[in-house]
Amino acid sequence: MDLRDLRYLLAVAEEGTLARAAVRLRVSASPLSRQIRLIEARLGLPVFARQGRRLTLTEAGARLLDRAREVLAAADQLAEHVRTELGEPPTRLAVGCVDAAVHTGLLATGLRAAEHTYPGLRTTVTLGHSPELIDRLRAGELDVALVHTPPPAADPNLVRTLVLQDPVALVIPAGHPAAHAPRPAALDGQAWITDQRAPAGIERFRAAARDAGFTPDIRYQAADLAVRVNLAAAGLGIAMLPARAVPALVPPALPVTVAPVPWLPLRIQVYTVTTRRPPRVVPAFTAGLTALPSPALPKTSRPGTTQAPSDLTRTPDDDG
Template sequence: MEIRQLRYFVAVAEEGGFARAAERLHIVQSAVSQQVRRLERELGLTLFERSTRRVALTAAGARLLPEARSVLDAADRTRRTAERIAAGETGALDLGAVRGPGDRVYRLLSRLADLAPDLRVRVRRMPASERLAAVRTGALDAALVRALPVAPGLELLPLWQDPLYVALPARHPAAALARPALGDLAELPLRLAERERNAPFHDLVTSAFREAIGHAPTAAAPFTDLQDTLTAIGAEGDRAPSWTVFYEVTGLPEVAGTAIRPLAAPPITIFLAVLPGVPGPALRQLLAAAADTH
């Protein structure tokens, strides 16, 4: 017994004849008749009373009709579910996430929920090295990473760019600029975390400084945490001026004596780390959501 045979049987029953069923199914009448007779032989039942003037269901056909419709409904649901799985609209996606900036990640996940409401997204937060290792082992389907130029064994797909921010003494001339450039800060010592704490970000800043100024930035005391570093910049003011650069995570703080401005360049890029190859359906939905939230 084939799904096609049941579909032809239901069409004949609902249309009241083989000719009208063939029109509905967009096939020739002989094919409908042949498949219904084959179904009758396989079941050992006569499903229709046939005459030159009418085609009517037998008692057996009438009893079988609801069951046939149920089977066809189940087959259609299976097909639709398979199509949704293939399109990435259902299933599960394990995503390693970065913190912040602002509401960008939340907007990404919200848009993904709009595109694929039945896709279950499990967000996991962990250090960048652990996120990348989890993608390599398959524990994560993908991971968001920040400012990472290469990741051995993985492909990095750029999703969006966010601005960097500078913090400097409020009375420094560059504080009057809406978007200071690195050249406006060249004479100030830079508070930058040691490279081993965040190598991709450290390399981004120092490389951009060399490209813009021609040399590495003058080092001040190392960046410790954001609040303490901004407080030190504001407190030292004109006595021992310095500056720092950072990316937004949980909003921009306000610290007395310290001005915070968006840096003209460079921006910081957020990548999606995935295994090499053609992205699967769920990842394609995630990439579509990212494109919509630029």
């Protein structure tokens, strides 16, 4: 096997079909299919189980691909080292991020800064949950990660920097009883939509709600912020967003009320996490990502939008 074989296997595993993998690799699907079968024959084990056009990893294939990612990451790092020795600019950047980093503009800000410093970068962006992104950063598959829950400050191998601390805003269905007065009494027992991948964040929300005087009925859990907004617009419950993400995710025509709740002391935090000796391109990416001030929510004419009084304080916490 050579590095090209490993990249073929990885592309098929991540894309799920030969057609999508072929587009990613810029090859034809038929030769790619033959190459995958040839690799499996040389290995003597089935890497993929075939279900129609869908290819899924076998248990042995999953173990193989875990090691293949490590090998490819090491090869990329070696190539970057050679470019550094030759005085050439970096050519690649691998970023992992939670979806809040996308919708709040952090990802785009970092990419623009990196592209400005090193024109022509080839960049890959991986969406995921904080623990898996940090694992991929440790394995060398990512150059930088934007996460909610960072590693411990005393971690000997990784460096974390807080770049966003945003208050939450409620997205309330139009006509909902709480739309005109999003206070604790109106929110008690109402249906809520939260992040399914953040059990610690859900528990912090329950605790903050209890302190504020209401009990949420968490009926729906969805990993993606945009999905949670759409469920709220369908009248299924109340969702929470980082305030900075409201302009990107809540268009004016959406049948919801957006309400700041300064009396609910929850904060959405995003950290950059890098290795202690990151690739040269990483400082360019992180240069513009200082601790950003939280913006005021945009004025809106939607019925029921209110400014709730600030009557509670609490130390900001991670989203999970």
